[in-house]
Amino acid sequence: MTDQSTLTWPDTEGPRTVRWRSEAGVPAPKRVVIADDTTTADTAYRLACEGTALLWRGDYQNARQLLQAMARRAERKPRKGGAAPKAAASPAEAFHLHRQAQSQRARTLGMVLIPLEGDFGIELRRAPDVRAACEEAWGAPDGEPSVASLREILGLIGAHEWRKKGVPVAALGGAVIHPYYGVFSPVRGEYVDLVARTPLPSEELAFDIGTGTGVLSAVLASRGVKRVIGTDQDARALACAKENVARLGYASQVEVQEADLFPPGRAPLVVCNPPWVPARPASPIEYAVFDPESRMLRGFLDGLKDHLEPGGEGWLILSDFAEHLGLRTREALVGWIVEAGLEVVGREDIRPRHPKATDPGDPLHRARAAEITSLWRLKARAE
Structure with missing residues (x-):
């Protein structure tokens, strides 16, 4: 079990607890399993839909590909004979249904987690240097390891590029x-x-x-x-x-x-x-x-x-x-x-x-x- 500020997962030497980071204000997942390059998109998507987070220990770029595959599954239309999406009765209801769908999608895709070192570095194969992007959003590192969702880290990277390039x-x-x-x-x-x-x-x-x-x-x-x-x-x-x-x-x-x-x-x-x-x-x-x-x-x-x-x-x-x-x-x-x-x-x-x-x-x-x-x-x- 975890609270909103820490995340705990099973490790080889016993349960490990680190700081949980979420600029979106999302509580830390209560159930966490270890995932790596052998984890399939179908398995990851099923676990995420059930509320189980996946702490990634494989190649960083493979994690990105996994997230993209999960996104495609989230966007699939119901199979023939399945329950059709609820039709909106008004523009206001269409708006609320749209936000509800966005929120559900964000929760599911937010279940792929990335461990961060005390300086915001990512010690995974082929991981980019995200330290500057993280520091711009979170402030100076405190030396303590932490965990954040891959989806949020990608958002930090995108914001960092916009900040560098400008509008x-x-x-x-x-x-x-x-x-x-x-x-x-x-x-x-x-x-x-x-x-x-x-x-x-x-x-x-x-x-x-x-x-x-x-x-x-x-x-x-x-x-x-x-x-x-x-x-x-x-x-x-x-x-x-x-x-x-x-x-x-x-x-x-x-x-x-x-x-x-x-x-x-x-x-x-x-x-x-x-x-x-x-x-x-x-x-x-x-x-x-x-x-x-x-x-x-x-x-x-x-x-x-x-x-x-x-x-x-x-x-x-x-x-x-x-x-x-x-x-x-x-x-x-x-x-x-x-x-x-x-x-x-x-x-x-x-x-x-x-x-x-x-x-x-x-x-x-x-x-x-x-x-x-x-x-x-x-x-x-x-x-």
């Missing part, structure tokens, strides 16, 4: 933003384009609420805003934003502060790009995408009036994806704006350009195809 941003003249692990990446550039093209109410001061990578702060600075204050609560986001604005040459214009939404004071422009989907995150790193009960959205709206200078504007960047899924109505959004003592003075719209918007095979294709991202220009309503 070019057209609104910054093609300059590159380097996202940290767990910080929302500006790969969907349409929301950045909205901030780049909407007329500024002032060039004196702007607040960027939930700055993330700092991309919107950088765009505002590039447009001539003399002082920008970007806020966030996440330690990775704060470090990421500071590095990006410094790398882009805007450190003298942009100040990054730790804050719950708003910094002290008022500004003639307050910008916020909250998570767009009002659903419960399945893991801590999903808070960049999901806003449970629209807490950040409503917090921004409710506090905006008290942080706007007279005549100032609040820019809310929000997709209507949740509306097409039936998770939030346009009437509810407009009602929250009115309740917060605000009024809409303009709106800029843009269509998404990401591949899923034109993929009819996507289970949420209908909602994605209809999606529009908007920049809502808000002002304090005259009493």
Whole structure:
């Protein structure tokens, strides 16, 4: 038996217990067996579906191939005569069934485990050097061995490569933003384009609420805003934003502060790009995408009036994806704006350009195809 912070498995010299690592917040598996190059994909998939984890002791690249084979089995359609997948009665149910399937798939594929040395090295044949990727996500090694799922390690490697390569941003003249692990990446550039093209109410001061990578702060600075204050609560986001604005040459214009939404004071422009989907995150790193009960959205709206200078504007960047899924109505959004003592003075719209918007095979294709991202220009309503 194991708890959420340690993993125990049978070894030749008796049970061994080490630290369990999971950025997704997944508890350590309770049942663990040793697996190696002789373990078949069918056996591995059956054990994983039963809740038994496989601690890998073979060739690292073979573990990757095994994981790919398990993924193919997870994606197989039911055999003829088997139980058909439940049909969704509404877009909201389709969304929840999609997330449920994703969660089940993640749990199953997360059962292939890789042992890590105290310096995050992997002592398996043909294993890559993942130490830098692990340190970027987990911090400096403590010298203690640990175990993590292969699927999560591959995610760390992918995030490390994105951080090294960066994401070019057209609104910054093609300059590159380097996202940290767990910080929302500006790969969907349409929301950045909205901030780049909407007329500024002032060039004196702007607040960027939930700055993330700092991309919107950088765009505002590039447009001539003399002082920008970007806020966030996440330690990775704060470090990421500071590095990006410094790398882009805007450190003298942009100040990054730790804050719950708003910094002290008022500004003639307050910008916020909250998570767009009002659903419960399945893991801590999903808070960049999901806003449970629209807490950040409503917090921004409710506090905006008290942080706007007279005549100032609040820019809310929000997709209507949740509306097409039936998770939030346009009437509810407009009602929250009115309740917060605000009024809409303009709106800029843009269509998404990401591949899923034109993929009819996507289970949420209908909602994605209809999606529009908007920049809502808000002002304090005259009493």
